[in-house]
Amino acid sequence: MVSKNQIKLVKSLHQKKYRNRHNLFVAEGIKVVSELVASDFKVNAVYSTDAEIEVGAAGLVELVSEVELKKMSALTAPNKVLGVFEIPKARKPDLTGWVLVLDDVRDPGNLGTIIRLCDWFGIEHLVCSLNTVDCYNPKTLQATMGSISRVNIGYTDLPTFLEGVPSDIYGAFMDGVSVYTKAMPESGILVMGNEANGVSKEVEALVSRKISIPQFGKNTTESLNVATATAILLNEIRRG
């Protein structure tokens, strides 16, 4: 049986402060939990309302009641299984390929979608500014559809990181050069900015190549959503 203290701990992990304090995060749903169990992530606990559930963590699953699961869950309709995992240490990004950098992306859904895109396009390293939303936020995790287990995500001071890289630094700007003009190289850094304000001035000063996605409509749309713009630019990088 799950103790009151365990329930309290799991619930606290919906907040970033407690995730960082305990170095743990929560994932929900059979798909995400199974993928995390099968990955290099360290399992702390798996709770389920179904004794027969198969998440690849035989012997680890603790049976809980629906009421207990609801208490631990961040979802309005909890999804049978909830896993607690250790937050992994980010590895140093490998600069021989492409690295995606996010400058203050604030929406959890956008970050989750971007992580899923990294996985699709084989971008293994994602570097986020310190003010980018936490990737272990429940809404972000939900949007990653399990792909978080295959992307190395770190948070750091961007100017310090970018000053130290030898690669060309590309950045998405409304007034950049059309991304169609020249094929993208085999490696580099791509910086995507905040939903409302784009790339910050400090980071902009370190960008060597400003690029943009051409607009074909009536020039009245102000911008693309950051996740869809990232989709288009990662596709441009990989299509060659």
Place this chain on the structure above:
Amino acid sequence: MVSKNQIKLVKSLHQKKYRNRHNLFVAEGIKVVSELVASDFKVNAVYSTDAEIEVGAAGLVELVSEVELKKMSALTAPNKVLGVFEIPKARKPDLTGWVLVLDDVRDPGNLGTIIRLCDWFGIEHLVCSLNTVDCYNPKTLQATMGSISRVNIGYTDLPTFLEGVPSDIYGAFMDGVSVYTKAMPESGILVMGNEANGVSKEVEALVSRKISIPQFGKNTTESLNVATATAILLNEIRRG
């Protein structure tokens, strides 16, 4: 002063049933309301808590209290201005250019993002299956960022529509031919499927060219989100 009946009417428009009954929909926030007022959409009413607000509908704005606005709003934090507009009749799609077709896209945010993408890429006609989420859903409207005023959106029985078009019908499928293989033509139909199930069997039978977005990761990601996949394919269409 706004009457109780008016408040009741506006509130009812958050539901599709009443939008269809009254042929009206609600938009919120100064940006979206201004863009709709400036467009061909017919204004039914504009309510605001700010007498000085400028939405291009001088003389039309009815002053309401914050309590009244909150009663009419679908938002937890209402945004100063709320407009009621007539649902326009969809025009017949112009088949000399590209037309985007959605086969049961269910998530309001995805539909809104796709409408914004159509606007960016100059896709003027969007044809939705009857089970696609309503484009006048408050969450969809929010995600369009005002671009709904520049895209002609219709709902129809897809097989009937597709049987009658002379254009090539492209569809996004996991097992399609890589979209990088051949440049896309100047016109055509692009069909995007449901979030979980993709394109339906009935519609699939009418697709003449199955295309896909190549995957570069470890082949473990099951699919891309429909809005990001649409972003990539519309970019492929326009980049030539």
